[in-house]
Amino acid sequence: MASLSEFLLSRLEDEMISWQVQQEAANRFKLTTSQIEEEILNAGFLPARYQRNCKTISVAEQQLLFRSRVTVIGCGGLGGYVLEELARLGVGQLVAVDHDVFEEHNLNRQLLATISTLGRFKADVVAERIASINPAVEFVPIKEAFARENSERLLAGSQVVVDGLDTIGTRLLLSSVCRELAIPLVHGAICGWFGQVATQFPGEDTLEKLYLRCTEDRGMEKIYGNPSFTPATVASLQTAEVCKILLGRGSLLRKRVLCLNLLAMELDELQL
Amino acid sequence: MMKVTVKLFATLRHNRFKVAEHEYSAAPTILAVAEELAIPREELALTMVNGILVSVEHVLQDGDTLSIFPPVGGG
Numbered sequence: 491m492a493s494l495s496e497f498l499l500s501r502l503e504d505e506m507i508s509w510q511v512q513q514e515a516a517n518r519f520k521l522t523t524s525q526i527e528e529e530i531l532n533a534g535f536l537p538a539r540y541q542r543n544c545k546t547i548s549v550a551e552q553q554l555l556f557r558s559r560v561t562v563i564g565c566g567g568l569g570g571y572v573l574e575e576l577a578r579l580g581v582g583q584l585v586a587v588d589h590d591v592f593e594e595h596n597l598n599r600q601l602l603a604t605i606s607t608l609g610r611f612k613a614d615v616v617a618e619r620i621a622s623i624n625p626a627v628e629f630v631p632i633k634e635a636f637a638r639e640n641s642e643r644l645l646a647g648s649q650v651v652v653d654g655l656d657t658i659g660t661r662l663l664l665s666s667v668c669r670e671l672a673i674p675l676v677h678g679a680i681c682g683w684f685g686q687v688a689t690q691f692p693g694e695d696t697l698e699k700l701y702l703r704c705t706e707d708r709g710m711e712k713i714y715g716n717p718s719f720t721p722a723t724v725a726s727l728q729t730a731e732v733c734k735i736l737l738g739r740g741s742l743l744r745k746r747v748l749c750l751n752l753l754a755m756e757l758d759e760l761q762l
Numbered sequence: 763m764m765k766v767t768v769k770l771f772a773t774l775r776h777n778r779f780k781v782a783e784h785e786y787s788a789a790p791t792i793l794a795v796a797e798e799l800a801i802p803r804e805e806l807a808l809t810m811v812n813g814i815l816v817s818v819e820h821v822l823q824d825g826d827t828l829s830i831f832p833p834v835g836g837g
Contacts, residue, residue, distance in 0.1 A: 564837050566837050567836070653837070654837050655837050656837035658833070658835045661835070680837065681834040681835065682773060684772035684773065699808075700807070700808065701835075703808075703818075704804070704807055704833045705804055707835075708836075710772070710773040710805065710833060711834065711835060713773075714773060715836075721837075749771060749834075751771070751772060758771065760808065760831075761813060
């Protein structure tokens with residue numbers, strides 16, 4: 491029988507391996523599609539699903555993304571979109587933390603809230619979604635609320651943590667734990683037509699500057715709620731930040747916050 | 763008389779304004795300006811003067827630009 495590398499080489503098309511071949515290889519060599527994806531990337535080839543990443547993300551960078559682990563805290567408005575985008579981007583290991591189930595009031599904005607997912611755990615629904623997009627992504631759903639007690643276990647081994655939380659107190663806890671564990675944190679928050687994005691590296695206190703003066707656990711979203719487009723916009727900006735951190739490219743929103751006003755279509759950058 | 767440019771952001775513009783020039787006979791604190799605009803203290807998440815983050819007790823000077831951002835916390 492041909493070796494795995496011979497099997498893949500003989501089925502290479504334009505330096506790419508199709509999903510069908512990736513699956514056939516997994517069955518034939520009794521490996522997971524994730525292991526096959528690693529083999530393809532190690533050989534310097536590309537799983538065909540990433541072909542439209544073209545010159546934006548090189549094969550070497552695609553391999554870097556595949557070897558990365560990102561933890562998303564919260565699978566609601568922001569987290570649902572971030573997880574979708576990270577899975578499509580090709581981040582190899584994703585962890586999602588959320589103890590909630592989908593409710594009717596999530597339907598106006600949360601990507602994975604549908605009639606059929608009402609009452610189901612968000613983390614379980616994300617698992618199905620990611621498996622349907624890319625089974626080569628190793629996904630760990632955690633149906634727990636993020637707390638001081640479980641924080642180290644949940645974040646261990648992550649290169650980046652994404653803030654998809656909806657309370658200020660828990661955000662400040664997340665910020666403090668990320669600083670202790672020396673993990674970059676990509677913050678996002680939304681309120682009506684408005685949102686904000688910032689990236690905090692170890693040693694920085696961006697979230698404290700943003701929130702320490704807040705005496706209440708919720709911001710103005712308690713009055714204004716959130717429509718469909720604000721979480722999608724802010725989550726996409728967060729995902730771009732995660733991608734750049736993992737690849738070591740571009741300019742990050744460090745020591746500054748980007749404030750979005752989708753009503754006036756204004757972007758303001760504040761130095762913190 | 764001293765002049766201060768006040769810029770409001772996000773939800774704070776509702777029933778108020780985007781930017782306005784205010785005149786004061788004595789140097790006011792940010793808290794005093796917010797009170798005049800009926801902005802409750804819990805809505806003063808970020809207060810910046812000339813682009814620098816300052817506390818709500820900060821005393822404004824003639825020609826300052828004050829920017830006020832409300833707390834945004836949803837996800």
